[in-house]
Amino acid sequence: MATFTYTARTKSGDTQSGVITANSQEAAVGILKQKGVHPIVVKPADGKGMNMNIKLPGKKGIKSKDLVIFTRQFSTMINAGVPILRALTTLREQTDSANLKESLDQVIADVQGGAQLSDSMAKHPKVFSEVYVNMVRAGEAGGILDQILIRLANQVEKDNKIKSKLKGALVYPAVVTLVAIGAVGFLLTGVIPKLAGILTENNVELPIYTKIVLGLSNLLVNSWPILLVGLVVGIVAFRRYVKTPGGQYNFHKLLLKVPIFGKIVMKVNIARFARTFSSLAAAGVSVLEALHVTSGSLGNAVIKKGIQDSMVRIRNGQNISDSLAESHIMPQIIIQMTAVGEETGQLDTVLEKVAEFYEEEVDTVIDSMASIIEPVLIVSLGGVVGVIVLSVLGPIFSLQGAV
Secondary structure (H helix, E strand, O other): OEEEEEEEEOOOOOEEEEEEEEOOHHHHHHHHHHOOOEEEEEEEOOOOOEEOOOOOOOOOOOOHHHHHHHHHHHHHHHHOOOOHHHHHHHHHHHOOOHHHHHHHHHHHHHHHOOOOHHHHHOOOOOOOOHHHHHHHHHHHHHOOHHHHHHHHHHHHHHHHHHHHHHHHHHHHHHHHHHHHHHHHHHHHHHHHHHHHHHHHHOOOOOOHHHHHHHHHHHHHHHOHHHHHHHHHHHHHHHHHHHHOHHHHHHHHHHHOOOOOHHHHHHHHHHHHHHHHHHHHHHOOOOHHHHHHHHHHHOOOHHHHHHHHHHHHHHHOOOOHHHHHHHHOOOOHHHHHHHHHHHHHOOHHHHHHHHHHHHHHHHHHHHHHHHHHHHHHHHHHHHHHHHHHHHHHHHHHHHHHHHO
């Protein structure tokens, strides 16, 4: 038996330390869990041991569903008058997300030490985004934390719905594209080389499109290592390029010009802009701070830069709608509705309606995209395979007729 010192967290959220005797560190951890406490540090009495808070590699974020459940339950408990620390401790025990539990452990410890809830959440950006933290901070300042948490839950649900619908719409095109690449690759490397031998043995005069297909087949069969290396190098170079500010901006600008897909990117970002800005404005966050946080939540560098340029003009005394208009990024409906919101003093309500409108637009565009892409991909796949087959079989049939 060996002696271990430990630090653990109780169900009530308190931290306790002590000494325990066990056969091994793993056994000591098991004993502590059986006692109903969460081990944080367990190590031999000589000071050498293992830290239960070791960070494993990989992402430490959580699923949107887990965040929505946590936020809604947190809002309900705060509205019922449950103290923040007790609510956090209860929700920490109820959640099934290991990453959320780990973050809440540290948030609880910080709050116990006197830190603000928003400041402690800000230390875990993979779980609580900048938008989330700023809205919680505004809720704390205004004494409306329960109302802010409801808005946050709604926003996370809306974002998750759009992401899920977009991913679902892209699954079928991705599968068909992979099948097309596999089919073409099989024809060029497995079938065409055998048929090409028949043509070369009989010295058949080949049309230009047949020569192109045979050339591609020969390139894939004999030079695939070089092509593979070139493909990997190209992908790595492209990824590094789009990680630079200029490369990312140029790539995102190109995406906005892609038919159908560009419209989806634009509408998704505008919907997120309107909903996030609306939520922050309703929480009492200043215009410049709300725009700063909102721009950080967007996924397109071109739209983000347009908002950041608008912030400079607003800082110089220009109103919001005129500054957005001069960015030449936002559609007229956003500019006009923002102007109405400024005039009536109901900017948050107006922008929330705009967000709902664009979210419906995204649904419509994605449904249209799915109905258009499916037949286009099937026809394209059939056309490519048909051209490859006929380019080789045509000369073979001609040779057979001559014989």
